[in-house]
Amino acid sequence: MFERLEEIKNKYDELSGMINDPAVIADQAKWRGLMKEHSALTDIVEAYRAYKKCADNLKDAREMLAEAPDEEFRQLLKDEMNENAERREQLAEELKILLLPKDPNDGRSVFIEIRGGAGGDEAALFAGDLFRMYSRYAERRKWKTELMNCSDSDLGGFKEIVFMINGGGAYSRFKYESGVHRVQRIPTTESGGRIHTSTATVAVLPEADDVEVALDMADVRVDVFRSSGNGGQSVNTTDSAVRVTHVPTGIVISCQDEKSQLKNRDKALKVLVAKLYELEQEKAKSQVSAERKNQVGTGDRSERIRTYNYPQGRVTDHRVGLTLHRLDAVLDGDLDEIMDFLITADQAEKLKGGE
Numbered sequence: 441m442f443e444r445l446e447e448i449k450n451k452y453d454e455l456s457g458m459i460n461d462p463a464v465i466a467d468q469a470k471w472r473g474l475m476k477e478h479s480a481l482t483d484i485v486e487a488y489r490a491y492k493k494c495a496d497n498l499k500d501a502r503e504m505l506a507e508a509p510d511e512e513f514r515q516l517l518k519d520e521m522n523e524n525a526e527r528r529e530q531l532a533e534e535l536k537i538l539l540l541p542k543d544p545n546d547g548r549s550v551f552i553e554i555r556g557g558a559g560g561d562e563a564a565l566f567a568g569d570l571f572r573m574y575s576r577y578a579e580r581r582k583w584k585t586e587l588m589n590c591s592d593s594d595l596g597g598f599k600e601i602v603f604m605i606n607g608g609g610a611y612s613r614f615k616y617e618s619g620v621h622r623v624q625r626i627p628t629t630e631s632g633g634r635i636h637t638s639t640a641t642v643a644v645l646p647e648a649d650d651v652e653v654a655l656d657m658a659d660v661r662v663d664v665f666r667s668s669g670n671g672g673q674s675v676n677t678t679d680s681a682v683r684v685t686h687v688p689t690g691i692v693i694s695c696q697d698e699k700s701q702l703k704n705r706d707k708a709l710k711v712l713v714a715k716l717y718e719l720e721q722e723k724a725k726s727q728v729s730a731e732r733k734n735q736v737g738t739g740d741r742s743e744r745i746r747t748y749n750y751p752q753g754r755v756t757d758h759r760v761g762l763t764l765h766r767l768d769a770v771l772d773g774d775l776d777e778i779m780d781f782l783i784t785a786d787q788a789e790k791l792k793g794g795e
Contacts, residue, residue, distance in 0.1 A: 441535070441536070441539065444539065445488045445535065445539075448481055448484055448485060448488070449485050449489075452478065452481045452482070452484075452485045455474055455478040455481070456478065458474050459471060459474050459475055459478055480542075483538055484535070484538045484539065487531055487535050490527075490531055491528060491531040491532065491535060494524045494525075494528040494531065495524075495528060497520070497524045498521055498524040498525060498528065501517045501520050501521045502521065504517055505517045505518070505521070536791060537787050537791070540790050540791070543611075543612070545611045545615070546609065546611055546612035546615075547608055547611070548610065548611045548646040548648075549604060549606045549608075549610050549611070549646075549647040550604070550605050550611045550614050550615075550644050550645060550646055550647060551588070551602065551644075551645040551647065551710075551711055551714045552574060552603055552604075552605060552614065552617070552642065552643070552644055552645075553600070553602045553641075553642070553645070554567045554570050554571055554600070554601050554602075554640055554641070554642050555567065555599070555600045555640060555641045556593065556597070556599050556638075556640050557638070557640050557641050558637075559636065559637070559638025559639060560638075561593055561594065561597070561627075562623075562636055562638040563638040563639060563640055564595070564596070564597035564598055564599050565593070565595065565596055565597035565627075566597065566621075566623045566638050566639075566640050566748075567597050567598045567599070567600075567601060568596060568598050568601075569597075569748075569771060570621060570640055571598065571603070572771070572773075573770070573771050573773055573775070574603075574614070574617075574773070575603075575773070576772055577773035577774075577775045578605045578607070578610075578773075579773065580774075581607060581610075581613075582607070583606060583607030583610055584607065585603055585605055586603060586604045586605075587601075587602075587603050587697045588602040588603055588695055588697060588708075588711055589601070589602045589694050589696060589697060589711075590602070590603075590697070602695075602711060604647070604710075611644070611646045613775075613779050615644055615646075616745075616779065616782040616786075617642050617644050617745075618642055618644045618745075619641070619642060619744065619745035619746070620639050620640075620641050620642075620744045620745060621640050621641070621745065621746050621747075621748065622637060622638070622639050622744055622746070622747045622748070623637070623639070623640075623747075623748045623749075623750070624636070624637050624747060624749045624751070625748075625749075625750035625751065626750070626751070635751060639744075645711075645714040645715060645717070645718050646714065646717065646718070647710070647714055648713050648714050648716070655709070655712070655713055655716065659686060659687050659688050660684055660685065660686055660687070660709075660712070661687060662683070662685075662705060663683045663684075663685070664679045664680070664681065664682055664683075664701055665681050665682075665683065666679055666680075679701065680696065680698070680699055680700065680704060681694065681695065681696030681701075681704060682694070682695050682696070682701060682704040682705045682708050683695075683708070684705070684709060686712055686715075686716065689719065691712060691716070693708045693709075693711045693712045693715070695708040695711070744758060745757065745758060745759055746758065748770075749767070750767065752765075753765055753766070753767045753768070754767060755767055755770045755778070757778060757781070757782070759782070759785075760781060760782060762778065762781050764777065764778070
């Protein structure tokens with residue numbers, strides 16, 4: 441591990457010199473690429489430097505202890521040694537995690553699709569609750585939420601809603617949300633007070649760069665139609681809604697949020713590119729002979745990942761056995777504890793697997 445850390449430190453020092461070179465700065469494309477590479481190594485190098493400092497402090501304290509003139513000074517040195525030894529162990533664990541292979545999509549923005557599942561109108565209402573939960577979480581992170589497309593239900597909520605959360609690192613937080621979410625509560629339409637169980641499915645797609653997905657427009661059919669549902673003065677009276685179909689894969693994306701047909705087309709194409717990028721990733725994963733199924737789940741959308749129980753005010757994530765008795769806070773976007781737990785579980789599984 442330490443040989444690799446030395447190599448990373450040397451590379452970091454080399455990059456530090458390059459990004460301050462006027463000749464490199466003049467080439468902005470090259471400079472931005474080097475800055476990105478430099479930034480990716482910063483956390484590792486800082487942790488490694490802190491580790492080496494603790495190790496040096498520990499060595500110095502040991503040498504001084506052998507020549508300490510009195511017991512009081514010896515005790516001070518022992519305390520310092522204990523503190524540095526403990527900190528060194530903490531940093532060693534941090535470095536193991538920092539050296540784990542990075543998901544190349546972690547820094548990306550995301551598209552999120554929520555669809556009402558089993559439960560009819562109640563499932564659609566729950567889909568609306570999940571949309572609000574994710575939107576509130578994005579607000580807490582200072583990320584922007586942009587609606588792409590939605591299909592309202594008669595009693596409120598959404599049969600389906602697609603939106604984008606734009607912010608650096610959004611995918612690293614939201615990627616564990618893919619799957620089936622289950623709600624247990626008494627519907628407002630239930631006169632007998634019986635608890636019903638409904639579901640909604642969530643899919644999380646990383647935003648793809650255009651250069652990563654070769655989209656041949658000859659493979660895309662674009663249809664326009666009149667928007668439906670609640671709209672503004674012209675949303676419902678002109679053929680502004682757009683449906684794009686990728687003929688080779690059969691993927692269909694609709695967008696009717698904007699009054700402009702051109703804007704709806706652009707939004708729909710962005711979602712299509714993200715879906716094609718996801719398909720390419722899935723193909724690459726399927727070619728790995730023994731792909732690891734980690735502790736936080738496969739990401740399969742048929743997998744029940746979490747239950748929101750209203751009568752008991754609790755949320756349970758079934759993949760890691762985490763239960764929180766603060767449902768209201770979670771539904772208001774307080775998701776960090778759940779997401780941090782899932783990330784930690786994923787890292788622990790990777791460490792156990794020797795990745």
